[in-house]
Amino acid sequence: MRITPWEVEGVVDYDRLIREFGIQPFSEILDRVPNPNRLMRRGVIFGHRDYDRIIDAMINKKPWAVMSGFMPSGLPHFGHKMTMDEIVWHQSMGGKAFVAIADMEAHAVRGLSWEKTKEIGMLYLKCIVALGLKPDNAILYFQSASRHVKDLAFELSAEVNWSELKAIYGFNPETTLARMFVTSIQAADILHPQLKDFGGPKPVVVPVGADQDPHLRLTRDLASRISIFSLERIDGGVRVRSRKGAEFLKKLKSLGFECKVYEEHIDFFGNPTEIEEEVRRVELELGGFAFIPPSSTYHRFTTGLTGGKMSSSKPESYISLFDDPEVGAKKVMKALTGGRVSAEEQRRLGGEPERCTVFELFTYHLITDDDELEEIRRDCKEGMLLCGCCKKRASELVRNFLKDLREKVESVDLEEYTIIG
Numbered sequence: 001m002r003i004t005p006w007e008v009e010g011v012v013d014y015d016r017l018i019r020e021f022g023i024q025p026f027s028e029i030l031d032r033v034p035n036p037n038r039l040m041r042r043g044v045i046f047g048h049r050d051y052d053r054i055i056d057a058m059i060n061k062k063p064w065a066v067m068s069g070f071m072p073s074g075l076p077h078f079g080h081k082m083t084m085d086e087i088v089w090h091q092s093m094g095g096k097a098f099v100a101i102a103d104m105e106a107h108a109v110r111g112l113s114w115e116k117t118k119e120i121g122m123l124y125l126k127c128i129v130a131l132g133l134k135p136d137n138a139i140l141y142f143q144s145a146s147r148h149v150k151d152l153a154f155e156l157s158a159e160v161n162w163s164e165l166k167a168i169y170g171f172n173p174e175t176t177l178a179r180m181f182v183t184s185i186q187a188a189d190i191l192h193p194q195l196k197d198f199g200g201p202k203p204v205v206v207p208v209g210a211d212q213d214p215h216l217r218l219t220r221d222l223a224s225r226i227s228i229f230s231l232e233r234i235d236g237g238v239r240v241r242s243r244k245g246a247e248f249l250k251k252l253k254s255l256g257f258e259c260k261v262y263e264e265h266i267d268f269f270g271n272p273t274e275i276e277e278e279v280r281r282v283e284l285e286l287g288g289f290a291f292i293p294p295s296s297t298y299h300r301f302t303t304g305l306t307g308g309k310m311s312s313s314k315p316e317s318y319i320s321l322f323d324d325p326e327v328g329a330k331k332v333m334k335a336l337t338g339g340r341v342s343a344e345e346q347r348r349l350g351g352e353p354e355r356c357t358v359f360e361l362f363t364y365h366l367i368t369d370d371d372e373l374e375e376i377r378r379d380c381k382e383g384m385l386l387c388g389c390c391k392k393r394a395s396e397l398v399r400n401f402l403k404d405l406r407e408k409v410e411s412v413d414l415e416e417y418t419i420i421g
Contacts, residue, residue, distance in 0.1 A: 021213050023047035023298055034058055037089045039082065039299060041370060042363055045207075049216060050295040053203040056273075058093055064203040065193040066090035067294075069100030069143075072120035073110045076127050077318035079302035082364055086207035086297070088132040095205070096198075097138040099128060100189045101421065104143040108178040114144070118421075125419070127321050130408035135416040139198075142421030143185055148195055153188035157181065159225045160218070168214050187219040190294050201280050205295040213298065220293040228288035229279050237269035240279055251282060302364065303357050305335040322409075325402040329395040332358065337387040351380040351387065358387070358394045366397040 018025060026048050030036055032055050039045045057064035068083055070076065076084075091097040101121035106112045112120075125140050143149055165171050165180055194201045206216060224230045228248055232239040237257070241264060242248040249266055253259070255278050257268040268275045280290035304317025319328045335357045340346040353359040359380065367373045379385035 018047055021210070021217075023049060023210070023213070024051075026051070026297065029055065034093065037085070038368065038370070039086065039364070042373070044082070044364055045086070045297050045299045047210070047298040048296060049220070050293060051205065051297060053292070053295050054090075054095075054205045057203045061094070062202075063199055064095050064205070065098060065198075066095040066205050066207065067098040067100070067190055067193050068207050069102050069189055070121075070124045071102040071106045071110070072117045072124060073106045073112060075120070075320040075322050076124050077320050078361070078365055079318065080124070081127070081131065081321060082299055082302060083207055083209075084128040084131050084133075086299070087128065090205060090207070091133060091137060095137075096193070097133060098189075098193050098198075099125070099133070099138065099140045100149075101125065101140075101142045102186075102189075103421075104185050105182045107144075108176065108182050118142070121421075122414075123322065125414060125417075126409045126412045127405070129412045129414065129417065130405055135418075138417060140414075140417055140419045140421075143189065145421035146192070148192045148197060149185060149188045152192050152195070153181070153184040156187050156191075156222050156226060157184040159222055160184065164218075168218055183215065183218065186215045187222050190215070190219045191223060191289075191291055194289070194291050196284070200284065201290045201292050203292055203295060205297060207297045207299065209301055210298045211301075213296070216294065216296045223291035223293045226289055227291050228283045228286060229290070231276050231279060233272050234267060237267060238272050238275040238279070239265050239267050241265045248286065251286065252279060255279070255282070303360055305331055305357055319398060319402075321402070321405060323402060325399040325406070328402045329399040332361070332395040332398050333391050335361075335391070337390070343386055346386055347383040350383040351385070353377050353380045356380075356387075356390075358390050361394050361398070362390075366394060366401070 024047060026040065026045050027043065029048065029051060030040060032052075033040060034055075054064055056062075066087055068087055070080055070083070087097055087099060101117070101124060103114065103117035103121055106117045107114060121142055141149070160183070165183060169183065171180060190204065190206055192198065193204050208216070225243065228242060228244050229252075230241045230243065232241075240249070240252060246263070252266060253261065255268070255275075257270045257275055257278075259269065260267045280292075283290035305319070306317050319331050323331070337351070337356045337358050340349055340351065353376075359377065362373055362376060367376070376385065376390070380390070
């Protein structure tokens with residue numbers, strides 16, 4: 001198994017990712033999520049970091065945001081649709097949506113021209129709008145056009161050195177400076193919704209696949225490094241340190257909380273949320289960023305129709321959201337399934353829906369009712385449902401979906417939206 005932000009190889013072991021990356025199982029917090037969407041209920045979203053902050057903000061009606069982005073290296077496909085669906089759902093739950101078109105990454109990593117990244121990027125924006133993103137609580141932007149992102153990326157780059165990038169991303173002496181700098185751009189994408197111009201510090205969730213976790217780990221560290229104060233929850237309160245020296249800690253002594261003062265830190269006791277809010281308020285007054293470490297959710301990879309991860313660089317592996325409906329339907333009919341070598345054997349042994357790209361399409365995209373999906377799974381496992389029937393059903397659903405989406409995309413009016421770029 002090899003997983004980086006730019007390539008995924010081998011069979012993905014999600015339990016191993018949870019253990020080795022320090023990701024928390026999403027199942028442990030599912031019952032706290034108000035009206036969880038189907039990807040959460042079905043275990044497609046398998047892990048998280050710090051999602052409790054988002055749940056608390058939802059429940060308490062406090063400001064929060066969802067941020068994710070798309071590298072315009074090829075046409076948007078069903079793998080991208082999953083992230084789009086997550087952004088749209090989070091917006092519907094009260095989050096301000098920030099949608100990035102990672103044109104700087106596509107230019108540096110894939111070598112695409114700026115004109116091409118603009119052309120393809122607009123298709124991504126039209127798709128997410130057609131899938132339900134609302135204009136009144138959303139900011140859509142291209143990395144290269146966002147002054148906030150580029151300025152913040154420069155500030156963040158001062159906090160990272162070559163050794164760290166090598167350890168996180170496996171960069172080598174042949175790696176270009178542009179590709180390395182893209183990591184700061186990614187971090188700035190994630191953190192800039194907390195800038196004063198966008199309402200200041202707030203919880204931000206980033207829905208991604210597990211291949212993007214290196215960006216999240218680095219960004220969470222940078223959120224602490226670039227802020228004046230670092231916050232660590234302890235029993236009964238919060239431990240506060242200052243990256244700029246003890247003189248800044250002195251400015252916190254009058255906050256009104258019970259505290260113990262040490263040479264390198266102060267331990268405040270009381271409601272942790274209230275303490276953190278007050279410390280961040282002071283930092284903003286001092287001209288700092290006061291960033292809250294970003295939260296994240298991790299979804300399973302969308303399997304390509306021919307096996308492996310669905311990828312824009314492998315046209316045969318995906319159904320594009322811009323495929324002709326008939327073409328999309330035919331691709332489904334050729335997809336790998338979890339069926340046996342013969343109909344007789346499948347009736348006797350049952351199918352393997354957990355290994356089937358068609359059942360995955362049902363789970364991730366095509367079947368909205370959980371009971372209906374469970375019936376398909378059960379009938380497949382018991383040998384009552386053959387692959388031909390499933391493929392026909394899935395192909396018809398894909399055909400109808402693509403036809404409906406095309407009509408919506410054609411009617412999209414991006415003038416209603418805030419677009420930087």
